[in-house]
Amino acid sequence: MRKLLLGDEAIAQGALDAGLSGVYAYPGTPSTEITEYIQNSKLAVERNVHRRWCCNEKTAMEAALGMSFMGKRALVCMKHVGLNVCADPFVNSGMTGVNGGLVVLVADDPSMHSSQDEQDSRFYGKFAMIPTLEPSTQQEAYDMMEMAYALSEEVCLPVLMRVTTRMAHSRAVVEVKETPRAENELNYNAQASHWVLLPGNARRRNVTVTGQQADLERRAVESEYNKYVDGPDHKMGIIATGIAYNYLMECYPDGCPYPVLKISQYPMPKELINRMTAECDEVLIAEEGQPFVEDLVRGVMPGNAVIKGRLTGELPRTGELSPDAIKRALGIEVCEGYASCDDVAPRPPALCQGCGHRDVYTALNEVLKDYPNARVFGDIGCYTLGFMPPFKAIHSCVDMGASITMAKGASDAGQWPAVAIIGDSTFTHSGMTGLLDAINENANITVIISDNLTTGMTGGQDSAGTGKFEDICRGLGLSDEHLKVVVPLPKNMPEITKVMREEIEYRGTSVIIPRRECMQTLQRHLKQKKAQEAKQ
Amino acid sequence: MKTDIILCGVGGQGILSIATVIGEAAMHENLYIKQAEVHGMSQRGGDVQSNLRISSDPISSDLIALGAADVIISMEPMEALRYLPYLSKEGWIITSSKPFVNIPNYPDVETVMADLNKVKNVIILDIEKLAQDNAIPRSANVILLGAAQKALNIEYDKLENAIRRVFGRKGDAVVEANLKALAIGKEAQR
Ligand SMILES: Cc1ncc(C[n+]2csc(CCOP(=O)(O)OP(=O)(O)O)c2C)c(N)n1
Ligand code: SF4
Numbered sequence: 099m100r101k102l103l104l105g106d107e108a109i110a111q112g113a114l115d116a117g118l119s120g121v122y123a124y125p126g127t128p129s130t131e132i133t134e135y136i137q138n139s140k141l142a143v144e145r146n147v148h149r150r151w152c153c154n155e156k157t158a159m160e161a162a163l164g165m166s167f168m169g170k171r172a173l174v175c176m177k178h179v180g181l182n183v184c185a186d187p188f189v190n191s192g193m194t195g196v197n198g199g200l201v202v203l204v205a206d207d208p209s210m211h212s213s214q215d216e217q218d219s220r221f222y223g224k225f226a227m228i229p230t231l232e233p234s235t236q237q238e239a240y241d242m243m244e245m246a247y248a249l250s251e252e253v254c255l256p257v258l259m260r261v262t263t264r265m266a267h268s269r270a271v272v273e274v275k276e277t278p279r280a281e282n283e284l285n286y287n288a289q290a291s292h293w294v295l296l297p298g299n300a301r302r303r304n305v306t307v308t309g310q311q312a313d314l315e316r317r318a319v320e321s322e323y324n325k326y327v328d329g330p331d332h333k334m335g336i337i338a339t340g341i342a343y344n345y346l347m348e349c350y351p352d353g354c355p356y357p358v359l360k361i362s363q364y365p366m367p368k369e370l371i372n373r374m375t376a377e378c379d380e381v382l383i384a385e386e387g388q389p390f391v392e393d394l395v396r397g398v399m400p401g402n403a404v405i406k407g408r409l410t411g412e413l414p415r416t417g418e419l420s421p422d423a424i425k426r427a428l429g430i431e432v433c434e435g436y437a438s439c440d441d442v443a444p445r446p447p448a449l450c451q452g453c454g455h456r457d458v459y460t461a462l463n464e465v466l467k468d469y470p471n472a473r474v475f476g477d478i479g480c481y482t483l484g485f486m487p488p489f490k491a492i493h494s495c496v497d498m499g500a501s502i503t504m505a506k507g508a509s510d511a512g513q514w515p516a517v518a519i520i521g522d523s524t525f526t527h528s529g530m531t532g533l534l535d536a537i538n539e540n541a542n543i544t545v546i547i548s549d550n551l552t553t554g555m556t557g558g559q560d561s562a563g564t565g566k567f568e569d570i571c572r573g574l575g576l577s578d579e580h581l582k583v584v585v586p587l588p589k590n591m592p593e594i595t596k597v598m599r600e601e602i603e604y605r606g607t608s609v610i611i612p613r614r615e616c617m618q619t620l621q622r623h624l625k626q627k628k629a630q631e632a633k634q
Numbered sequence: 635m636k637t638d639i640i641l642c643g644v645g646g647q648g649i650l651s652i653a654t655v656i657g658e659a660a661m662h663e664n665l666y667i668k669q670a671e672v673h674g675m676s677q678r679g680g681d682v683q684s685n686l687r688i689s690s691d692p693i694s695s696d697l698i699a700l701g702a703a704d705v706i707i708s709m710e711p712m713e714a715l716r717y718l719p720y721l722s723k724e725g726w727i728i729t730s731s732k733p734f735v736n737i738p739n740y741p742d743v744e745t746v747m748a749d750l751n752k753v754k755n756v757i758i759l760d761i762e763k764l765a766q767d768n769a770i771p772r773s774a775n776v777i778l779l780g781a782a783q784k785a786l787n788i789e790y791d792k793l794e795n796a797i798r799r800v801f802g803r804k805g806d807a808v809v810e811a812n813l814k815a816l817a818i819g820k821e822a823q824r
Binding site for chain 1: 644645657658661662666667668669670671673674678679681682691694695696697698699700701702703712713715716718719720721722723725736737739740741742745746749753
């Protein structure tokens, strides 16, 4: 059966067809569509595959590992920075190993289309000593899922699959299976000494896992996804990984004159690389993301081949690759189109018209006029756009949850007023623990949880804490006196500014919750309601 | 055949529905397709674009190279200009004439039109007015698709059939409105 699928959708379909029992994920561009596809899949509903969003990537990773321990196949999905959040369970799942197949799907975002950095998850795969896959096409992404689950169960390790934006968000025709594989049976194949990482057990286990590396490398050398194609001209050889392979092939529609090594499975297939460095005068290394392969191949020892790539300037040091970047590196003339036009203004994203965050910033700016020394610690979500004109309202944005903890640290340093602004989904992702720190010391900070009842930035997914924020704050020990709820609308400005002023003046931890639904989800809900009414 | 298409506009203008129809037509013809989309941050009123490639031979890259696009289909005139370096010298621009002004430094509209008219092959249409006048207010973007038909190198009836398949679920009225829009766009081709 042929389907036109996004890379993300191909991965989701591949996982379902491989007998998936649960997807565990927190939204994050460009990975979100994987879980959404599974949520909308008939098969997933029929089989009751777990598909509800998790609070954050760490809870997702741990739940998936739990499912795997019980013998079933699980998938964890996240964007690259999510892997930082779940680094602890991720790395240690490499130590415990798995029972049912476990695939950790991480979508990197080189050029930072929607992210705060351009980190390359392949480093994590090496760090955790687990097999890592990097598909070149949507078809490979689909096919690799079945292979990944089989591999995971065979070697009893989680498998990391790394994709990048252009793979995740690009559509192509994919040939998919007619009949999905059955799910695994519940099978508690207890390996207690692996699974209890007490130092004594972990030391033994470490020997086993390091001992497996030679086998994992052999598998990479023999993998159908890594291929060495010789060419007549040995002046140069080219190593291209993942999606960079496509850009290379785009340059040579009639076949590449140089030997080409395509890498889509790690650990690094050293035997294939050694062949290239031995047989070619120079080696060009093209990879999407950071120079992971290039750094390892280059090493520090002088070899007999010249290594070229991102570290030597033939390819751009940072950012996404493109067919043109590869052409330049190969000395192929870049096609000339029209000259770029000077009359094009940048059009940065902005908060939607009518968005409640706008009213929050309007009020906050109004109040802070009287506090020129105020510092506002921002967080990650649509409201980060409050940095842009006309608001110019935040002074930091680092990682999810950092607003509250950084405001506390600033307050500890003597800063006042210290204001944190955080979204509802970000608060339950990793703001709650920081708020407990603040409340325990009654830190002199004002926390604004701008609650739009959804995870807006990533397209309006359910937010884990909806309806529970006051209870959560109370539960963490906040007194009702300094827990205020307002409705962010222009007509309520006097009330909102009054509340903000009072809570800034209060020398202790306070929380203000402006609450109004996101305009995008509101419109969606109204449409759904209309359609429902039309049906009746 | 091989056609490299850049679809562009401002987040929220619905460029992907045009892509869906082209993709459906191509899929039905057993052509190869690659379509790089934009999701996420830039959708909030920022510039958005999608690279759509269709070909009778396998396609390697998801992205279109500089100077290689055969068509730019744009829902907004200044956005069409943003991708000029990707347009082949023989390529076409098919764009809506209506500026979407959500930035303070939007250039002078006449300059934008003059820049567009410097391009050898360009069709500029007031699709919103055409849609209003013809009582198909929700199908404005399909007018652009109709106007791009020759440049896309896809036969007209294949686009018609794709529209029937894509919009069929939404009922006959929606299908008819979009077919009408396609026809209006076709008439506007030179
Ligand atoms: C660790 C991590 N996971 C996921 C993301 C992706 N992400 C960015 S903003 C956001 C949602 C924020 O939702 P919320 O806090 O409710 O704010 P809103 O966008 O709704 O205003 C997500 C999931 C990220 N940047 N970092
Ligand atoms: S998507 Fe929702 S939260 Fe984000 S800017 Fe638009 S209205 Fe505001």
